[in-house]
Amino acid sequence: MSISEKVRLGMQNGSLIRKMFEEGIALKKLHGPDKVFDLTIGNPMLEPPEAFSRELKKLVENPRPGMHRYMENAGYTDTREAIAAKLTSETGIKFSHSGIVMTCGAAGAINLALKALLNPGEEVISFAPFFFEYEVYVDNHGGMCKILPSTESFVPDLNALEAAINPKTKAIIINSPNNPTGIVYSDNILKQIAEVVNHKSTSLNRTVYVISDDVYSKLYYDGGKCPRMLNYYPHTIVVTSYSKELSLPGERIGYAAVHPDCDDRKDVVAAMIYANRILGFVNAPALMQNLVRNLQNASVSVGEYKRKRDLLYDNLTGMGYSMVKPEGAFYMFPRTPIKDDLTFASELKEMLVLTVPGSAFKAPGYIRLSYCLDDRTIEGSLPAFRKAIEKYRP
Amino acid sequence: MSISEKVRLGMQNGSLIRKMFEEGIALKKLHGPDKVFDLTIGNPMLEPPEAFSRELKKLVENPRPGMHRYMENAGYTDTREAIAAKLTSETGIKFSHSGIVMTCGAAGAINLALKALLNPGEEVISFAPFFFEYEVYVDNHGGMCKILPSTESFVPDLNALEAAINPKTKAIIINSPNNPTGIVYSDNILKQIAEVVNHKSTSLNRTVYVISDDVYSKLYYDGGKCPRMLNYYPHTIVVTSYSKELSLPGERIGYAAVHPDCDDRKDVVAAMIYANRILGFVNAPALMQNLVRNLQNASVSVGEYKRKRDLLYDNLTGMGYSMVKPEGAFYMFPRTPIKDDLTFASELKEMLVLTVPGSAFKAPGYIRLSYCLDDRTIEGSLPAFRKAIEKYRP
Secondary structure (H helix, E strand, O other): OOOOOHHHHHHOOHHHHHHHHHHHHHHHHHHHHHHEEOOOOOOOOOOOOOOHHHHHHHHHHHHOOOOOOOOOOOOHHHHHHHHHHHHHHHHOOOOHEEEEEEOHHHHHHHHHHHHHHHHOOEEEEOOOOOHHHHHHHHOOOEEEEEEEOOOOOOOOHHHHHHHHHOOOOOEEEEEEEOOOOOOOOOOHHHHHHHHHHHHHHHOOOOOOOOEEOOOOOEEOOOOOOOOOOHHHHOOEEEEEEEEOOOOOOHHHHHHOOOOEOOOOOOHHHHHHHHHHHOOOOOOHHHHHHHEEEEEEEEOOHHHHHHHHHHHHHHHHHHHHOOOOOOEEEEEEEEEEOOOHHHHHHHHHHOOEEEEHHHHOOOOOEEEEEEOOOOOHHHHHHHHHHHHHOOOOOO | OOOOOHHHHHHHHHHHHHHHHHHHHHHHHHOOOOOEEEEOOOOOOOOOOOOHHHHHHHHHHHHOOOOOOOOOOOOHHHHHHHHHHHHHHOOOOOOHHHHEEOOOOHHHHOOOOOHHHHOOEEEEEEOOOOOOOOHHHHHOOOOEEEOOOOOOOOEEHHHHHHHOOOOOOOOEEEOOOOOOOOOOOOOOHHHHHHEEEEEHHHHHOOEEEEEEEEEOOOEOOOOOOOOOOHHOOOOEEEEEEEEOOOOOOOHOEEEEEOOOOOHHHHHHHHHHHHHHHHOOOOOOOOOHHHHHOOOOOOOOOOOHHHHHHHHHHHHHHHOOOOOOOOOOEEEEEOOOOOOOOOHHHHHHHHHEOOOOOOHHHHOEEEEEEEEEHHHHHHHHHHHHHHHHHHHHHO
């Protein structure tokens, strides 16, 4: 075998979403793209906000000399200052640019944090259902991923967390608003997580970092301010991107932010900057760094996503689907009427509606539905959802 | 210790260039930036060619719908088609888009290739002096780097290569035009390398891949067409970027191209696409992919670099510096008049001229000079070079 065995296995195993994606392409070819309703994709259909196009035009008409050159691996200082100021205004915590590292999206940022922190065999905890890439990211850098259960309402099981933290635990990854469930951890939940981690790290005399994947924190529908782990735990590394809030996922622009009171903050930041270089990212794309500097208050229409959430949620619950109401991100995660989510997703697929089985997120018995789609797709999928649940109505 | 031990050591050891860089900043603060002549940096001072700005303006004025969204991890098909066509016209080898993966620069591309290929403990060979990041890249993915010597004229020592290839050898990284020497491997040298690798892989019954870092292949000064490994060895993976030819290093846009006759070509490409996803790159920046599609024939002024090469080379050799004449890239690698390159670089630094000691590239007794700089810096450095060599004149 010429390629890496681990990569070969990874390609075989991690292919549930990929398989749906490919079958979707085949179905669209066969029946015409208008007849297939694809709810698998987390690829926002909203275009970036007007402010983005305006800034892009401005920059192109008045280029900065040398603006396509290398800069420091951490990114432009002024962009990092703008982000620090925004984070300070959002959280009340005094950030400076020295705690910010510009990255190739949130996926890049998580990889920097893990490369910076992990020694061989150290453990990283996350909670199912979870964004399955976390597991491979941890493996990239020699760590072991431990996936713990959540409660019925999709928040971390604190007893399991308490029991799982041990002398090899280096970090915990949380993600709120959550992919795949759309759940938002309340202030109270975040506080409880912080208490458990604090208590255990003290007794183990070891810093356990929280890597907080805040990529959906601007897409929050039912409250004022999205609760942030930063406000409850100092040893927090935020990893995030502009992919969702500015609809720029293809441009790979995001950042990592280390809490100013984080243990060994300087070392952690220096290690992430070094990781940016040695993992081959080198730096976040220069042009996008120049743009997001001035877009700290811009966002796609959150109201539009809320409307789509309501459209799909109200219809599905009206049909009898049971789910925890999503308060953020652009996914929902209903229970399947039968235990076997793979079969249920197949039945929907026969009616040309594509969904991701919960098993892909280590949560069988559910399906993930994305609603960052045009209304035609959402509305077009409804008859199939109705038919599918009626089959199993007692 | 909170951060990874390996990363901590890496930051300590890999800091020779970083140290020069930081001392340079301090010197510039102390004496004024005009008084310091910094020849350490491989950050092209030429702006991108006119065609780039033109394409950028065109795209911004006529945006493609959805052009900032995720695309396939491999990149846009039409961009990959344009690259395949260009490679075919350059090499006479029939490429199609299915052999091309868009990447975050050449550094991203090398990491994809290594992640795709390496099993734990497998070996990758390169030749000193070499771009020192290769060693960390190989380590990122669990491999072992074996650095072999070059001849006096900085081409691979073929006997050493023959002796070094063993059942654990997975790949060889070559880089022509070369950083740090500026040497270009002739057709004859490439042919000889291919013969050795072919012969050894046949006797070991094992494919040994050549990862050909062609990032400087457009910056070639004294011949017609830059010789390419692709033309001599089928199991070649080209890794490259637009950083040098379009002066876009901060934008992180490049690609990997797998020879159509490469063993297990489909698996290798699929593994690199998968690696793009799991290493956190996800895809090369979308906007830049849209631009380079139409810039396959654009380039910064190669004549301008040649003129700078001549300016520095003629002056230094006139003073008595001895070096192999660089035929490409934008570096030269003179012998230091004393064996101890660290001391010699220090003496130049005292005269406010910054260079990188050859030791950083595992080649003590040399210094690397970059000439992708403005003429003022090149000319301003000359008196110090003269003084420095005169001190050691017998």
